[in-house]
Amino acid sequence: MSHVRSILGLFERLQSVDISVHQDRCVLVRNRNASCMKCAEACTSACITCQDGEIAISPERCVGCGTCATVCPTCALEANHPSDRDLYEACVQVAQNADGEVAVVCEQMLQAAAGRYDPDKVVGVTCLGRMEESALILLARAGVRRVTLVRGACDGCRYHPGSETASLVVDTANALLAAWGRDGIARVADKLPAGTRRRDDAAYDANRRGFLADMIGAAKTVAQTTADCVVEEAFGDVEIARVGIEEGKGRREASTFQKVQEDGTLPHFLPHRRARLLQGLASFGAPDDVMVNTRLWGHVIIDIEQCSSCQMCATFCPTEAIKKFQDADGSFGVRHYPGRCVKCRCCADICPTGALSLADEVFAVDLHSKAYERYEMRPRASQLGPHQMRDTVRNLLKSEFVYER
Secondary structure (H helix, E strand, C coil): CHHHHHHHHHHHCCCCCCEEECHHHCHHHHCCCCCCCHHHHHCCCCCEEEECCEEEECHHHCCCCCHHHHHCCCCCEEECCCCHHHHHHHHHHHHHHCCCEEEEEEHHHHHHCCCCECHHHCEEECCHHHCCHHHHHHHHHCCCCEEEEECCCHHHCCCCHHHHHHHHHHHHHHHHHHHCCCCCCEEEECCCCHHHECCCHHHCCHHHHHHHHHHHHHHHHHHHHHHHHHHHHHHHHHHHHHHHHHHCCCCCCCCCCCCCCCCCCCCCCCCHHHHHHHHHHHCCCCCCCCEEECCCCCEEEECCCCCCCCCHHHHHCCCCCEEEEECCCCCEEEEECHHHCCCCCHHHHHCCCCCEEEECEEEHHHHHCCCCEEEECCCCCCCCCCCHHHHHHHHHHCCCCCCCC
């Protein structure tokens, strides 16, 4: 209990105008034996660090770059400036201004190139680690031809871990597009694209400027309407679905601790960022029958001979990628849905016998469908129920003379 309170207290310190914290989603809060330290490993400013296997937080160091939110598998951390929606909307508007090309530029490069680029043709971020896969996939769906993530001199930058995250995101997005039969649209570059260069106003006839300004203003009004429609298409359904869960019937105030449900598992959720990504991929149709290796999904493998049948993997899985089942004939076990996996590795971390492992490759078709793998488990030595602890101790001691009061 003290561990959970400690973690909760730490993450409360991160809550700010730049970062929103959803403690109930964090796998470390859900189970203290989870090993996820992705936010600490990716933090660009040493705001979140790992010291002797424990999370340490120095909120005064946070720069709001959002890299921690990009790598968090359960969206326990969310960036606010810009939010996912605001960032996507800015990219769509730039694409319309730049003939289908988007340049996302880090703060360092923007400062170095001040006065030499057209601000209407770039999207500025503190660090490229802010970009994530769902934004790139949705931009591809919207018809964007190229997304260039422009970095500065990362080797000498205090935010350099963000560049590594950006490269991984680009590789993942392009691999997914390839699996769906699409050309990759994203790349990381060290220079601003030629199309972002600022035009010399002196080269234009001053008498034409008023006319051109009127025409451009009208075009921007049409473009803004189009951009709004594109953004609403990408975010509308997911936002409504999320509101339906959070604000629908029986909504309760968020509690400090998660309450176990009737089936003995903690509450489940699918991060809305992941839902948008899956919706974007689904819009491309069925994928090729290939395997993909990304940072986003894993394939659960259970050694039934080594498994203790405790079903703890399903109890603590945040997204219900592992789900309990019990059939009428008495058989029971878990089903694994690869499409819902967020690769938090909580299941592998908490398995008491080490029977569960996570493979990095998954079939693309499994992400597109609701396919699952069924693992039927052996009968337990001690049945679940009010006398489980007593029966477990009896089995360990090999004695019937163990009682409960």
